[in-house]
Amino acid sequence: MRLAIDSFSLVPVTDQQQHSASLALRHLTKRFGPKVAADDVSLDVPVGSMFGLLGPNGAGKTTTLSMTTGLLRPDAGTAFVLGANVWEDPAAAKGRMGVLPEAEQMFNRLTGRELLRYTGLLRGMAAEDVVSRTDELLEALGLTDAASKLVVDYSSGMTKKIGLASALIHAPRLLILDEPFESVDPVSGETIRSILRSYVAGGGTVVLSSHVMELVENLCDHVAIMAEGRVLAAGTLDDVRAGQSLQERFLGMVGVHQLGEESLSWLRS
Amino acid sequence: MVAQLVTLQLRQLGHLLTRSGWAIVATVFSGLGALGFLGALAALLITLRAFAPEMLPPAMVVVGAAAVLIWMLGSLLIQGSHQLAPERFALLPLRPGPLARGLAAASAAGIGGVITIGLLLLSLIAWSVSLPALLAMVLMLPVALATCVLAGRAFSALLARAFASRKTRDFTSILLMMALVSTGLWLQFGIMAAYELGENLEALERFINIIATTPFGAAFGVPLAVWHGEYGIAAIRLVVALATVALLLWAWTAQVGARLVNPIQMRGSGTIRGGGLLERLFPATPVGAIAVRSLRYRRRDPRMIINAVLMPFLPVFVMAVWGMNGVLPLDLLPYLALFLPFMLSTVVGMDLAYDHANFATHLLTGVSGKDDRAGRALAIAVIAVPFALVLVLGSSAIFGAWDHTVAALALTLSSTLIALGAGSWLGVYLPGRAPRPGASPFGKGSSGGIQALVQMLASVAIIGALLLPTIGLLIGSVFVPWLNWMALLAGTAIGVATLVLGIRVGGKALDKRGPQVLQAVTSES
Numbered sequence: 185m186r187l188a189i190d191s192f193s194l195v196p197v198t199d200q201q202q203h204s205a206s207l208a209l210r211h212l213t214k215r216f217g218p219k220v221a222a223d224d225v226s227l228d229v230p231v232g233s234m235f236g237l238l239g240p241n242g243a244g245k246t247t248t249l250s251m252t253t254g255l256l257r258p259d260a261g262t263a264f265v266l267g268a269n270v271w272e273d274p275a276a277a278k279g280r281m282g283v284l285p286e287a288e289q290m291f292n293r294l295t296g297r298e299l300l301r302y303t304g305l306l307r308g309m310a311a312e313d314v315v316s317r318t319d320e321l322l323e324a325l326g327l328t329d330a331a332s333k334l335v336v337d338y339s340s341g342m343t344k345k346i347g348l349a350s351a352l353i354h355a356p357r358l359l360i361l362d363e364p365f366e367s368v369d370p371v372s373g374e375t376i377r378s379i380l381r382s383y384v385a386g387g388g389t390v391v392l393s394s395h396v397m398e399l400v401e402n403l404c405d406h407v408a409i410m411a412e413g414r415v416l417a418a419g420t421l422d423d424v425r426a427g428q429s430l431q432e433r434f435l436g437m438v439g440v441h442q443l444g445e446e447s448l449s450w451l452r453s
Numbered sequence: 454m455v456a457q458l459v460t461l462q463l464r465q466l467g468h469l470l471t472r473s474g475w476a477i478v479a480t481v482f483s484g485l486g487a488l489g490f491l492g493a494l495a496a497l498l499i500t501l502r503a504f505a506p507e508m509l510p511p512a513m514v515v516v517g518a519a520a521v522l523i524w525m526l527g528s529l530l531i532q533g534s535h536q537l538a539p540e541r542f543a544l545l546p547l548r549p550g551p552l553a554r555g556l557a558a559a560s561a562a563g564i565g566g567v568i569t570i571g572l573l574l575l576s577l578i579a580w581s582v583s584l585p586a587l588l589a590m591v592l593m594l595p596v597a598l599a600t601c602v603l604a605g606r607a608f609s610a611l612l613a614r615a616f617a618s619r620k621t622r623d624f625t626s627i628l629l630m631m632a633l634v635s636t637g638l639w640l641q642f643g644i645m646a647a648y649e650l651g652e653n654l655e656a657l658e659r660f661i662n663i664i665a666t667t668p669f670g671a672a673f674g675v676p677l678a679v680w681h682g683e684y685g686i687a688a689i690r691l692v693v694a695l696a697t698v699a700l701l702l703w704a705w706t707a708q709v710g711a712r713l714v715n716p717i718q719m720r721g722s723g724t725i726r727g728g729g730l731l732e733r734l735f736p737a738t739p740v741g742a743i744a745v746r747s748l749r750y751r752r753r754d755p756r757m758i759i760n761a762v763l764m765p766f767l768p769v770f771v772m773a774v775w776g777m778n779g780v781l782p783l784d785l786l787p788y789l790a791l792f793l794p795f796m797l798s799t800v801v802g803m804d805l806a807y808d809h810a811n812f813a814t815h816l817l818t819g820v821s822g823k824d825d826r827a828g829r830a831l832a833i834a835v836i837a838v839p840f841a842l843v844l845v846l847g848s849s850a851i852f853g854a855w856d857h858t859v860a861a862l863a864l865t866l867s868s869t870l871i872a873l874g875a876g877s878w879l880g881v882y883l884p885g886r887a888p889r890p891g892a893s894p895f896g897k898g899s900s901g902g903i904q905a906l907v908q909m910l911a912s913v914a915i916i917g918a919l920l921l922p923t924i925g926l927l928i929g930s931v932f933v934p935w936l937n938w939m940a941l942l943a944g945t946a947i948g949v950a951t952l953v954l955g956i957r958v959g960g961k962a963l964d965k966r967g968p969q970v971l972q973a974v975t976s977e978s
Binding site for chain 2: 253254255256257274275277278279283285286288289290291292293294298301302303305306307308310311314334336
């Protein structure tokens with residue numbers, strides 16, 4: 185069950201805004217057979233915001249982000265990164281954003297240091313900059329000791345951190361992170377959070393997806409809620425939660441799966 | 454339990470074979486190929502049965518013992534990706550005994566098992582030399598099958614803990630692969646030894662009788678003894694065969710029991726030292742970085758180590774065998790270097806498939822298609838081009854045959870470069886399919902799928918067509934000798950031009966099709 189779109193939730197978007205916004209999604213649509221994974225998704229992410237994309241599993245978060253980062257060609261619509269159209273001028277758009285790769289998307293038979301060097305050089309950076317930033321990033325993320333180990337042997341938390349480092353190495357103005365805190369231990373999680381906070385304080389923009397409400401509520405200043413491929417609400421954190429907790433708002437919009445009296449009765453025997 | 458696990462195995466097999474349109478086409482083709490192979494084998498057996506029946510039973514014992522050995526080595530190779538590893542059942546309330554029997558039965562229902570059953574049934578043609586021997590073999594069929602399957606599973610299970618370390622795993626799979634590929638050489642030695650022994654029939658018979666009494670050949674030794682009318686020996690071999698099955702089953706059950714409560718944890722490979730040399734050899738640009746990464750992967754990723762080892766190994770091997778046998782006149786041997794470009798064409802073309810989801814890194818960083826193509830081609834070229842020279846010049850030097858060196862060099866160099874160019878272009882449209890990173894090099898997708906086959910045929914056609922001018926000049930050189938130097942020049946020029954063009958056109962295509970390529974190489978269907 186889903187509520188109708190609230191009046192505040194969709195900001196009318198114009199062509200001017202896509203230049204002032206750090207990231208502007210316009211009518212992104214993707215079908216997989218009969219299933220509409222993303223249905224006319226439009227969003228604006230203001231410069232300097234920490235933007236949380238929320239939604240249950242299968243809501244279309246990853247599909248939407250893949251179409252934003254150039255991994256998945258949309259059936260319709262496009263995305264603008266600081267004014268550059270991802271699907272018309274991919275080189276410009278990709279140069280301005282950093283993306284946290286999924287574990288399986290990393291060349292994990294390289295060591296951590298080699299992976300960062302590889303990403304930096306692919307980004308067209310000068311070798312000296314790559315080397316100095318690699319050392320700083322490894323240090324900041326607590327990976328110096330593991331720098332000469334193959335990424336395939338990293339724990340999943342370490343893998344997330346080296347992925348974040350490779351997203352940051354070219355100092356992008358926009359960071360796109362799909363589930364950055366998944367399977368990250370609390371200590372590493374705090375490291376990542378503080379890096380993201382100082383990045384945003386320095387004028388960078390972060391878009392992160394998650395389904396952990398508390399985390400998004402604590403960290404983000406803007407949020408959007410997705411379900412079944414659609415954006416149900418978007419805006420500042422306070423606008424979206426409208427006096428309730430984010431969890432309550434989220435469940436109110438996405439709908440709670442109510443258990444009947446009779447279901448699983450045998451468990452109580 | 455047995456029925457459930459066999460059903461599970463068959464269902465997995467069914468899904469694997471009919472996942473997608475391409476998979477069904479591939480299944481039909483490999484099915485037809487397998488039927489053709491079995492048919493040819495049946496025809497061979499029937500012919501031998503008609504003309505040299507007394508040869509067949511001893512030969513079957515040797516083949517049977519070899520089958521058990523192949524099961525043992527083969528199950529080591531697919532170890533890492535075993536669909537029905539005991540660990541997968543660790544959370545279910547199962548006892549080791551029934552589970553071990555069920556898993557073994559399920560193995561017999563896998564691809565290897567089905568092939569073995571087919572071969573065992575075919576072997577009945579050979580045993581039809583006498584009715585008692587035939588009956589004995591029919592009775593021994595289940596024992597023979599059980600020996601194969603249990604030997605495979607028990608042997609790989611015993612070594613499984615050693616294989617938890619990535620280094621051991623990678624190293625062994627390379628070693629076994631080389632052993633398998635050079636089977637031809639071993640067979641040749643075997644045949645030569647058998648020939649020597651053949652002079653001495655008694656020794657050969659003694660040798661086969663020994664095999665027939667070992668655990669490897671006992672199941673097949675029983676009908677052999679029956680055929681000879683030696684019922685006492687048959688009884689001894691029967692005891693050996695049954696004891697083998699019992700012992701293997703016990704060992705396998707013990708391993709399953711141990712792994713249900715103490716699953717094997719895969720270990721990593723530790724620290725990588727050095728490695729700065731490659732980075733200094735190539736420029737610090739996207740092209741250089743991709744070349745360095747490609748070369749590192751050829752050393753570190755077992756899926757690629759095998760290709761990297763085989764590529765130089767096979768041409769050398771073929772030359773050595775043909776050179777020793779005198780099949781070809783020695784001065785034609787340098788032409789065998791042409792094996793290299795034909796193997797190369799799919800290696801370049803399938804590079805994207807081997808990247809699997811890792812290709813996303815290239816898309817996310819926005820590296821241009823041209824740089825992507827150029828870096829990968831460069832990594833292979835720095836090895837392949839010098840190696841082509843070594844193959845031609847080396848074989849000329851070793852066999853002292855210099856008459857055809859320039860011509861062979863012209864053809865090999867040209868086709869090596871053309872193969873690189875063709876692969877750079879074709880690979881974007883027909884990336885093929887490879888085992889996912891970390892999976893067994895011999896598991897799902899290791900054959901590259903039907904796309905890889907189409908790609909190879911297309912690449913061979915391109916190489917053939919673009920070699921024509923060079924071939925023309927070489928024919929001319931029969932009359933005007935210096936034309937062979939022209940051929941070398943023209944061939945190299947055509948090769949370089951094709952490579953540059955392949956990188957350009959392939960790069961443009963990759964810029965356009967990048968996301969589609971990513972989907973194609975990561976899709977499981």
